[in-house]
Amino acid sequence: MSAVLTLGGVHTHIGAYHILHGVDLDVPEGEVTMLLGRNGAGKTTTLRTIMGLYPASRGEIRFRGQPIHGRETPDIAQLGIAYVPETMGIFTDLTVQENMVLAARAARHAGELDRARLDWIFGLFPALRKFWLYPAGKLSGGQKQMLAVARAIVEPRALILIDEPSKGLAPSIIQNLIGALRELKAQRTTILLVEQNFQMAKALGDTVAVMDDGRVVHHGSMAELADDEGLQQRLLGLSLGAHA
Amino acid sequence: MTTSTVAATDSAAEAIPRASFDWRPIALLVTVVLLAVPAIGSTSTWITLTVAGLAMGLIIFVIASGLTLIFGLMDVLNFGHGVFIALGAFVATSVMGYGAGAGWPGFVGVFVAMAVAMAVAGAVGWAFERVIVRPVYGLHLKQILITMGGMIVGEEIIKVIWGPLQIALPMPDELRGAWLFGDAAIEKYRVLAAAIGLAVLAALVFTLNRTKIGLLIRAGVQDRSMVEALGYRIRRLFVGVFVAGSALAGLGGVLWGLYQQSVTPQIGAQVNVLIFIVIIIGGLGSTFGCLVGALLVGLMANYTGYLAPMVALFSNIALMVAILLWRPQGLYPVTNR
Numbered sequence: 001m002s003a004v005l006t007l008g009g010v011h012t013h014i015g016a017y018h019i020l021h022g023v024d025l026d027v028p029e030g031e032v033t034m035l036l037g038r039n040g041a042g043k044t045t046t047l048r049t050i051m052g053l054y055p056a057s058r059g060e061i062r063f064r065g066q067p068i069h070g071r072e073t074p075d076i077a078q079l080g081i082a083y084v085p086e087t088m089g090i091f092t093d094l095t096v097q098e099n100m101v102l103a104a105r106a107a108r109h110a111g112e113l114d115r116a117r118l119d120w121i122f123g124l125f126p127a128l129r130k131f132w133l134y135p136a137g138k139l140s141g142g143q144k145q146m147l148a149v150a151r152a153i154v155e156p157r158a159l160i161l162i163d164e165p166s167k168g169l170a171p172s173i174i175q176n177l178i179g180a181l182r183e184l185k186a187q188r189t190t191i192l193l194v195e196q197n198f199q200m201a202k203a204l205g206d207t208v209a210v211m212d213d214g215r216v217v218h219h220g221s222m223a224e225l226a227d228d229e230g231l232q233q234r235l236l237g238l239s240l241g242a243h244a
Numbered sequence: 245m246t247t248s249t250v251a252a253t254d255s256a257a258e259a260i261p262r263a264s265f266d267w268r269p270i271a272l273l274v275t276v277v278l279l280a281v282p283a284i285g286s287t288s289t290w291i292t293l294t295v296a297g298l299a300m301g302l303i304i305f306v307i308a309s310g311l312t313l314i315f316g317l318m319d320v321l322n323f324g325h326g327v328f329i330a331l332g333a334f335v336a337t338s339v340m341g342y343g344a345g346a347g348w349p350g351f352v353g354v355f356v357a358m359a360v361a362m363a364v365a366g367a368v369g370w371a372f373e374r375v376i377v378r379p380v381y382g383l384h385l386k387q388i389l390i391t392m393g394g395m396i397v398g399e400e401i402i403k404v405i406w407g408p409l410q411i412a413l414p415m416p417d418e419l420r421g422a423w424l425f426g427d428a429a430i431e432k433y434r435v436l437a438a439a440i441g442l443a444v445l446a447a448l449v450f451t452l453n454r455t456k457i458g459l460l461i462r463a464g465v466q467d468r469s470m471v472e473a474l475g476y477r478i479r480r481l482f483v484g485v486f487v488a489g490s491a492l493a494g495l496g497g498v499l500w501g502l503y504q505q506s507v508t509p510q511i512g513a514q515v516n517v518l519i520f521i522v523i524i525i526g527g528l529g530s531t532f533g534c535l536v537g538a539l540l541v542g543l544m545a546n547y548t549g550y551l552a553p554m555v556a557l558f559s560n561i562a563l564m565v566a567i568l569l570w571r572p573q574g575l576y577p578v579t580n581r
Contacts, residue, residue, distance in 0.1 A: 051473055053469055053472075053473065072472075072477075073469070073472040073473055074472050074475050074476055074477045074478075077472070077473055077474060077475035078475045083473045085470070085473070089467055089470035089473065091462070091463045091466050091467060091470070092466065093462060093465075093466055093578065094459070094462060094463060094466075098459055098462075098463075101456070101459060102456075102459055102460065102463055102471075102474055103474055105474070105475050105476075108455075108456045109456070151474075
C-alpha cells in the first residue's frame with residue numbers, strides 16, 4: 001500500500017522547547033494509522049506540524065509525494081487534508097449548519113451542501129440532523145465531537161487527522177464514534193488517528209506508530225501490537241489485554 | 245456510499261435547551277428609556293432627548309463596530325482607530341468646501357463627503373494595517389504603543405494638511421432645523437444620522453449572518469487557527485475587516501463632525517474613549533453587543549446631560565463600571581475569548 005503522507009526526520013520547536021526530535025512516519029493510503037504514545041510524547045505536535053500550525057524546523061513532510069513542510073495551513077488544508085483537533089475546534093456561537101457550511105469550502109450556503117453526502121453524515125450522526133439549526137455550543141461533548149468529525153468529512157478528503165476523539169466522552173458515546181469511524185474505514189478513507197483509548201485503537205487501527213520523547217519508536221501492524229502484551233508493556237507501559 | 249446508520253443517538257440530546265436569545269441587555273436598554281420618563285417629567289422633552297440619544301448611539305455604533313470586529317477577529321487592540329475618525333471628518337471639510345464652491349446642493353455634498361471619507365479612511369487603513377499593525381500581531385503591549393504612536397503621527401499629519409485649528413463643518417441648510425411633533429422637536433440631522441446608522445447596522449447584520457464571508461468573520465472571532473485549518477486564508481480577511489473598519493470610522497467621523505459642526509485634529513482621540521467604553525460594555529468582538537452598548541452610551545449621555553450636566557461627564561464611566569460588575573465579559577460576551 002503506498003503512503004499518502006510521509007514524514008522524514010521532522011523536528012519541531014515550540015518557542016524554546018524542542019518537541020519533535022526527528023519523526024519518521026508513513027501513513028498508507030486507505031488505512032487507519034493509529035498514533036499512540038504516552039502523554040507528552042509529541043503526538044498532538046506531530047498532527048499540528050503536518051497541518052502547518054507549528055512550523056517544522058527540520059526534516060520533510062510529503063503529501064502524495066509533494067513537499068508540504070513550510071506551506072501555510074490553508075494551503076495544506078486545500079490539498080484535501082482535514083484536521084479534527086483535540087479541542088474539537090467547534091465554532092460554538094455558530095449553528096451546526098453554519099459549522100458544516102464553513103467546512104464545505106465549495107458551498108456558499110446550506111443549500112449548496114452535497115445532499116447525498118449530508119444524508120450519509122446524518123446516518124452516521126443522527127443527532128446532527130436533530131440539532132441542525134442549534135448553536136453548536138449547546139451540544140453535549142459527544143455531539144460536539146460528532147460535529148467535529150462530520151465537518152472533516154462533509155466533503156471528500158484525501159486524509160483526515162483526528163486528535164484524541166474519545167477524550168472525555170462517556171463509553172456509550174465512544175462506541176457510537178467507533179461505529180462511525182468504522183464506517184469511514186469501510187469507505188477506504190485514510191485516517192491518522194491519535195488516541196489514548198486502546199479499545200478504540202484496537203478496534204480501528206490497521207497500522208500503528210508509537211511515539212516516545214518526540215520520536216516514532218515503533219511502526220507496524222496494529223494487530224501485532226494488540227497481540228503482543230510484552231511489546232505493549234515495553235512501548236506504552238500498558239497492556240492492551242487489560243483494556244480490551 | 246452506504247447510508248448505514250450507526251446508533252449514535254445520545255440520550256443527553258433530548259436535554260439540549262432550545263436556542264434562545266439573551267434579552268436581558270435589551271430589557272436594560274428599555275428600562276433606561278422608561279426610567280427617564282418620570283425623571284425628565286416632560287414627555288416632549290423625553291422624546292427629543294431619546295431620539296437625540298439614539299442618533300448619537302447609532303453614530304457611535306458606526307465608528308465602534310469596525311473596532312470591535314478588528315479586535316474580535318484579529319485580536320488587535322487598535323488605539324489608532326481615532327485617527328480614521330479625524331481623517332474622515334477633515335476630508336469632509338474639504339469635500340463639502342469644494343462642493344459649496346462648485347454649487348453642489350448641500351445634501352449632495354454631504355453624501356459625496358461620506359463616500360470620499362470612507363474611501364480615504366479605508367485606503368489609509370490598508371496602509372496602517374500593513375505598516376503599523378502587521379508587525380505586532382499577537383503582541384498586545386506593542387500594539388497599544390505602536391497604534392497610539394500611529395494616531396499621534398496621524399494627528400500631526402492632519403495638522404500639516406489642514407492646520408492645527410478647529411475647522412467649521414457646517415450642516416447644509418436642508419439638514420438644519422427640526423420637525424415638530426406636538427411639543428417634541430426632532431432635529432432633521434439626527435434623523436439622517438440615525439437612518440445611516442441603521443443602514444450600516446442592516447448591512448453588517450446581512451453580511452455577518454447571510455454571507456460566507458460573514459460566517460468566516462464570526463468563526464474567525466472565535467478560533468482563527470481552526471478557520472485556517474479548514475482551508476481559508478484568514479490574513480486576507482484580516483485586511484478586509486481592517487479596511488472596512490477604518491472606512492466605517494471615516495464615515496462615523498463625518499457624522500460626528502456634522503453633529504458637532506466643527507472638527508479639530510484631536511476629535512479622534514476624544515471619540516476613542518467613548519468607543520472603547522462601548523466595545524467593552526458590549527463584549528469585545530460582539531457586533532450586537534456593540535450596538536446595545538452604543539445606544540446605552542448615547543442615551544445616558546443625553547439624559548444625564550439634561551438632568552445633571554455635572555454628572556454627564558462621569559455617566560459613561562459609571563455605566564461601564566455598573567455593567568462590568570453585572571457582566572464582567574460585557575453584555576454579549578464572545579464565546580472562546
